[in-house]
Amino acid sequence: MVSLYWFILFPVIVGIAGLLLSDKISNILSLFGQTLIFVYAIMLFFTVHQDGQVFQIIGNWPQSIGIGLKADTTSILFVLLTSFLFLILILFSMNSSYSDKLFNFLFLSVEGLISCVFLANDLFTIFVSLEVSTIIVSILIMYKKDKRSIYDGMMYLLINIFAMSFFLLGLGMLYKQTGFLDIGDITKQITLINNKKDLILPYAFMLTAVSLKSALMPLFSWLPKAHGTPGAPAVVSALLSGLFVKSGIYLFIRLQLMFSAAIDTQLLFLILGFATAIVGIILCLQQTDIKLILAYSTVAQLGLIMIGLNFSSSQAFYGSLYHIINHAIFKVGLFLAAGLIIEEYQTRDINKIKGLLKRMPATGIAIILFSLAISGAPFFNASISKYFIASGAQSDFTKYGLEIINFGTIFIFVQFSRILIGKTEPAVMSKQKPIKFLLLLVLALFCLLGGIWGVDLMNLLWGQNFQITISSYLEKTVYFTISVSLSFLILIFIRPKVQIRSLKKLKSLDVSFNTVCLSVLLYFSSLTAYLYFF
Amino acid sequence: MALINGENTAIILFFIGVYGIIARRNIIKSIISLGIMEVAIILYFLATATRTGALAPIGETIDLTLVADPLPQALMITNIVIGIGVTAVALTMFIHLYHQFGTSNWIKVKKKRNKNG
Structure with a gap:
């Protein structure tokens, strides 16, 4: 029997075990653990393809009360991708100057949290894992304590937390309307709601945060700074740009499907x-x-x-x-x-x-x-x-x-x-x-x-x-x-x-923290206005 | 329904926090504003889950029809823990930032950051 929660727990446990040992052993341990996760992901991938999706609820609670983990073909594919790329990244960072035991711990925890975003079937769990992974990623960005990376990491952290609080308030409103946190249950409830206008505010709040996470047009200015910051190790930039933004896109897909009955x-x-x-x-x-x-x-x-x-x-x-x-x-x-x-x-x-x-x-x-x-x-x-x-x-x-x-x-x-x-x-x-x-x-x-x-x-x-x-x-x-x-x-x-002179200024397109947050607010209000009038 | 209830207060409080983040250039004040937003969210969740005369969901012998919805309360405990973590990390980062840049103003930090690169 495959237990899905091991994808979330196991990397964190390996990371903590590594913290207790020396740097060198922790490197080997994380490589070993990662290989295990990868093999496990391949096994689960074939199970899902043969027997259909796997749905588990942690702690044997009844459905829609406990935390549900669901592996369907798409989500298990993303989990497999995550574990494969982490294996590559860990092999790549072996014996580097920065890969000490603390780095390994943080790095592996991000893996568990990304898998959690892909597997979790209720919105609050997704929120928690995104929030915690934001904190860890911002620490990884400024890992070398380079002057510019500290600024970039701080910007990244505060902007993302700011946006995620929009998500949580939207989730509160959605919970008030539907009474569920589970994505499947909410999808059913939304078809029953008569007045679709009630869903506009929760939708706008949540989609604002998700748009920022997936770096849509007015809200992408944090991304190049965080992903291209000079001080961050190459593996961290690769992780952010290759995998981590995909969790935002994945959440976008889930939410669009969830609201599809009411809002287009x-x-x-x-x-x-x-x-x-x-x-x-x-x-x-x-x-x-x-x-x-x-x-x-x-x-x-x-x-x-x-x-x-x-x-x-x-x-x-x-x-x-x-x-x-x-x-x-x-x-x-x-x-x-x-x-x-x-x-x-x-x-x-x-x-x-x-x-x-x-x-x-x-x-x-x-x-x-x-x-x-x-x-x-x-x-x-x-x-x-x-x-x-x-x-x-x-x-x-x-x-x-x-x-x-x-x-x-x-x-x-x-x-x-x-x-x-x-x-x-x-x-x-x-x-x-x-x-x-x-x-x-x-x-x-x-x-x-x-x-x-x-x-x-x-x-x-x-x-x-x-x-x-x-x-x-x-x-x-x-x-x-x-x-x-x-x-x-x-x-x-x-x-x-x-030489394109007029565009030269764009090279140093650099917006302050306050401007980014203002653009989040403007994005939110225009999204709400768009939904009300169209 | 009264105009001044938990939900409306929470939404107003939330946007006070948003205003603080947009309008203040002091990094400490930005972190405080994030705290205000978080408190507003907690108030919103708790206000939606209860009504006048509802009992706390503790004990086994209470009347189940009168009990407030326990799920939002459980969620908010998690959220409080996350909020503490975020504030702690943000303040620690701010200490490092202050050591490096010597200012707590977003605009000045930005200028200094670009000068060095």
């Missing part, structure tokens, strides 16, 4: 998704800090995921879910590679990093593969997910919008790839462990495999009948080739001459 906001979030993606791309092009480039590209990709989720087509919806997984894999890879590059070159400025292929060939190849994957090159995983997202576009407007976003992503990574060439001195500190390069190549291999077997995998996972026609896939390939060559042309002939 697909159009609004479709527009917000487009705005997020385009603003993310524009800001990304202004950056010179390698970590910030990756962080802003996360914003753009989250916008794309949001677009796919809000097309009214099930193919686009599942394409988006697949894109969440793909994005997690290559963004983790990119951040880890960026960490190695920063360690080697001792700079984060993209203009000062040159000749990566000569100096660090393995990392260079990994960067090429990840860049191909994120920009949706044929045979890579994102090409499949982007294909299905694009298949949901009905009108011309959305089709061209998606083309622009794809072109923007390709342009960002063509520009990013200039670090690969150029003159450089030979490697100075190539004492880095070969296992790190190996891990990067493993992740890159997964990107490739996810592309080649993408359609079969999606059919297996969600049991839908997905199909790709060869002709349209070839069309996408042609588009991709044209976009890449166009980006190179722009980069070689136009870019050096035309």
